[in-house]
Amino acid sequence: MVSSKDVAKQAGVSQATVSRVLNSPELVKKHTLEKVIKAINDLNYIPNANARSLVQNKTGTIALLSGPLHNPFFVDTTSAIVNYASEMDYRIQVQFVNDKKLSEAYTTAFEQKVDGIILSCILNDDPIFEKLTRMEIPFITYNRKHQNNEYFVEIDNYEAGYLSAKHMIEQGHKQIAWIGGPLNVSTFNNRFLGFKQAIQDFQIYLPEEYKIITDTTKQSISESFYKLMHLQQRPTAICAGSDSFAFNLIDDAASNNLSVPEDLSIIGIDNVNLSQHSMINLTTIGSISGKNLGHLAIEKLIDMIKNKNNSCVKITEPVRLFDRSTTRNL
Template sequence: MTSSKDVAKLAGVSQSTVSRVLNTPEKVDKTKYEKVVQAMKELNYRPNSIARSLVKKQTKSIALLSGPLHNPFFVETTTSIVNYSKQRGYNVNVHFENFGDNMSVYQDVLEREVDGIILSSILYDDPIFPELKKQNVPFMMFNRKHREGGNYVEMDNVQAGRMATEHLIALNHKNIVCIGGPSTMTTFQGRYEGFRQVMEENGLEVSDHNARITDTSEEAIRDVITAILAEKNRPTAIFAATDSIAIFVLDDLIQKGYSVPEDISLIGVDNIELSSHHSFQLTTVGMLEESNLGQLAIENLIEQIESPERECIQETYPVQLVRRSTTREIQP
């Protein structure tokens, strides 16, 4: 079996230089670095990652607890997290939210040795928060946050709800239905609050009739749409609390023979990449920054892992309206 000693001999450098190339390549002279890398290729050398992690007291692995993949937002953020981590030399163990019961998922994560934890699946009053703090491992929340704070990055969810609702009211819509998820999640809690504020400011009632809570699955969204279309006074506009919900709504309305926005206007939140697809052209509210929340979160987490003295990160990013083709003005 090829050893680092063999690599050092072929490259004409010391064994400690080989070690630095593997662990702190930025501190190695470019010429020596290239010689070592070439020697590794010629000898087909594979460093022992377990031994390296024991020496450095690092596993070079991160646990990601992601929301459900039926929401493209989490597909995009998971992709960003995995790709960026790989660039920085970390492997990512991905776990997915078990809607309504995450304890088994959390238990699996807490039993593993990792350098950091990144999660979007946390609830506002999630009992796992104290357990995460006990681990003495850096952890970062994104998209959602916990009542007790901690490290997180999020969009301004209240402002997103306000902006979406203000846009519909500016187009003369008064009969507006909000479709969201459980208020145990700060994303839905904040976006509903923004909706409620603007509706009441404009003298419009908010009740169970026009604020529908779902589990965000396609089946649940279809059930809601069937129910609201069956009513005598159907809405002229729908505020979907995520783009994922909005896309399910759009698909179901088209299947039922309705036209968007001619029959019903529709707006979402998140500004996922899919929302700009020519088949959707979804009006939505999203962050000003080009980076998604997963990207911002993983950058901050790795900085915490490598610089433990860093202060707590709590960032709430502003939002903007992205007007496309699914909303229109109606006659007052």
Template sequence: MVSSKDVAKIAGVSQSTVSRVLNNPESVKPATRNVVLHAMKDLSYQPNLIARSLVTNSTRTLALITGTLYNGFYVETTTSIVNLATSRGFKTMVYFEEAMPLRDVIDTIRGNKLEGVLMSSIKLEDPIFHEIENSGIPYMLFNRRPKSGGNYVVLDNILAGEIITQHILELGHKRVAYISGDIHVSTHYERKLGFESVMNREEIPIHPGLFHIVDTKPDDIEKVTLKLMHMSERPTAIICGSTAIAFSCMDAILSMGLRIPEDISLAGMDNVGMASHHAIQLTTVGNSKFKMGEIAADNLIDMIEQRETVSQPRQIVLQPELIIRKTTGLNRVKEF
């Protein structure tokens, strides 16, 4: 079995340097760290993580609690978090919110002595949040935040809702439908507030039949979309509370033989990578300059390594931008 002593010999460094690369990589010069990592790779060296954690009282492992992977946003953030954590010498254990009760996940994290928690599935008023805070485990929330307090990275979702709604109204649409996910989570609740704010400011009534809160499973979104499109006075534009909702909505509209945006405009929020695909070209709002998952992971690792006592929570709010593509256009349908 290859040992750390063998790695040190091949890399031309001391065994303590190999240990520091494994346990505290930031303390090793990048050039030296790369030499050691290459030696590990060449020798197929697998460190004994259990023994190391007993010696150092550190697992250098994060827990990521995330949403289902049929939502492209969570695919992208999971990838970016795992890559960022790996680059900083941390492993990531991924838990999906629908696979097991959240409290069981938290108990598992405590039992495995994981060093920090990244979480995207918190609700506005969620008792589990207080358990996480009181546990003493460093944590960062992303995409969603609790009603008050906490460490988080989010988009300014009220502003995002306002920006996309203003864009639709400026194209001449007045009969606007809105499809939202669960309003007990901050993203959908705040985006809904932004939509309502602009509609009220412009004195455009929000027709009850045009506003829907859905389970974000594709089948449920398809049912709501078809219901909207079969109305005697159907909407001329649909705003969706996320890109994932917009994709399912788009699929349902196209299945009817309708054209986007000629027959109906469609917009989403989040701006995941697939939104820019040439076959989709979805108009949306998001932040293209920063990766939310990377920011959350970076901040969490800083908290762990600095072992800081947080007097003020880390709260990072990213500014949304409008990305106009091909799914929105001027209203050419006669308003009723």
């Protein structure tokens, strides 16, 4: 590999001068500048970012620990995060984390000595959180948060759950079920709490079988749907824990020959880009501002990295209903 030393020899200068040409060309005389640049081009020299990181003690790299892309929410956020980081001259190392490989993913990030970590995959009482704070690496969570988090970006999940149920109730539904993810995930937990509060406020009867907490695999969701649809008293409406859940449920409905919304109303939460597609048109709850959570988070993170800014970041975006066509008046 051709190094700055090789360039220096070729140009008849010292290695330090080559370094200066790259990092502070205003310090070097025009004549030598040209000589060095010529040598760089002749030798096809490309500086080694790893060596640079070593001496400067920063890598210009951010680790992204995202949920899987089959969840369209993470498609939107990943896209926003990677693009904004690129604009700001940060590189993103992405991992799509499942629970099994979680701690491995963290280790990788730590070893790379990334300048910051942006992550979604954290549980409300995750023990990894301690490790993360002790690392002294700036990090921020989006969508989910840990109970002790001081840096996070989310939507108002409680309100989202509340509005979700409220919408169904206002449409005249009395049999409303919930299907959402595990309650050790802050997002699902708060949404579910909001949902239950609305149900209670409007004095709707909510049988135990209508409260379904499941993991996020396609199969588990399908099984939950199947169970729900084979109850004696089956629900006329389902509030899904997220748009991703809603999409799965809509698919399940189709395979069970049920039309949405004619036979069954379904509402999501997140208002992902895909939900606006004309062939889907999912009714959902989403951020009023329409700002992408990933974008908000990466902006803040880069600010934290650059300015050693230590004040908290606790952003909770207000939400509203996006009334589209997967729910209907009873």
